[in-house]
Amino acid sequence: MSDGTRLRRFGARGLVIVLAGALVGVLAPASPASAAVPGLMRISATSSFTSNNFQSVVAVCPVGKVLLGAGYEIIGAAGEVTVDDFRPNGSATTAPTSVYVGAYEIDELADPWMVKAYAVCADPVAGLVRIAVTNAYDAADVHSVVASCPTGKVLTGTGFEMQEVVGKGIVDDLRPNGTSATAPTAVDVRAYEADPFFGPWTLTAYAVCANPLPGLVQVSATSGTSSDDYRSSTAVCPSGKVLTGGGFEARDAFGQVVVDDFSPNGGPATGPTSVITGAYEEDPYSSDWSVRTFALCASM
Incomplete structure (x- = not known):
């Protein structure tokens, strides 16, 4: 026709x-593009304020949400307490939904203190799992281990756990890879003995991993370098991005510095966009050092 x-x-x-x-x-x-991390929020939970040698708390995501990343804060100890456990739940086949934070006094502390756990939560994300890798069980002064995401997945959050060192270990590095232009896929954890400890112990690195998220990158910020007792830095996500998790690094400290705060901003109705790391010298330390903060950021 x-x-x-x-x-x-x-x-x-x-x-x-x-x-x-x-x-x-x-x-x-x-149709508008879907958010990379819909329903993003930050919640917190706090332990009792006591002078107990060990304190712990669990922050749990609301029903129907999953854990992308986490943080913690030690309140009232000023470098005299070390975080021994910073452990997301979940497994290599199940999505995490909470984070457990446990901390010990390094030396006896008469003053009361408490521990606060932060959970960065969102609506379910495709392929979300938690990977755990543990190093050798030995009495070495320094332990390190890397947890890598399965092929095809990216890193959204981090964690660690020291076993059997009981307050005598300090995690110096919780360092995600990636750059401001490439997605992170692994986390490198390093821990030192705070005081001589002659027994064997282990270090576990936790990686929270998901199918690729739009725009996911790693950005960082570093404090000034000095021998001050306290140092801090804040890593802020680029405009148009939100925070899923992060990491930290005490540079040139070699176990003489305790990361007291690793705190994402945000709240129950607000997605986080930055994370601050604060660190104290555990004992007087004459050398210069700095603290670096890592933020894992995805498109809104």
Whole structure:
């Protein structure tokens, strides 16, 4: 059938319908892109304020949400307490939904203190799992281990756990890879003995991993370098991105510095966009040192 025959057969009314349909196809707005991390929020839980040698707390995501990353804060100890456990739950086949934080006094502390756990939670994310890797069980002064995401997945959060060192170990590095232009896929954890400890112990690195998230990158910020007793730095996500998790590094400290605060901002109704790391010298330390903070950031 020729074009002319088609026009005669359908008439003017048919032509209007055809043209209107074409215009709808051209002018109709595209559906808005889905957020990379819908329902993002930060919640917290706090232990009792006591002078007990060990304190712990669990921050649990609301029902229906999953854990992408986490943080912690020691309140009232000023470098005299070390975080021994910073452990997301979940497994290599199940998504994490909470984080456990346990901390010991390094030396006896008469003053009361408490531990606070932060959970960065969101609506379910595809492929979310928790990977755990533990190093050799030995009496070495320094332990290190890397947890890598399965092939095809990216890193959204981090964690660690020391076993059997009981307050005599300090995690110096919780360092995700990646750059401001590439997604992180692994976390490198390093811990030192705070005081001589002659028994064997282990260090576990935890990686929270998911299918690729749009725009996921790692950005960092470093404090000034000095021999001050306290140092801090804040890593802020680029405009248009939100925080899923992060990490830290005490540089040139070699176990003489305790990361007291690793705290994402945000709240129950607000997604986090930055994380601050604060660290104290555990005992007087004359050398210069600094603290670096890592933020894992995805598109809003």
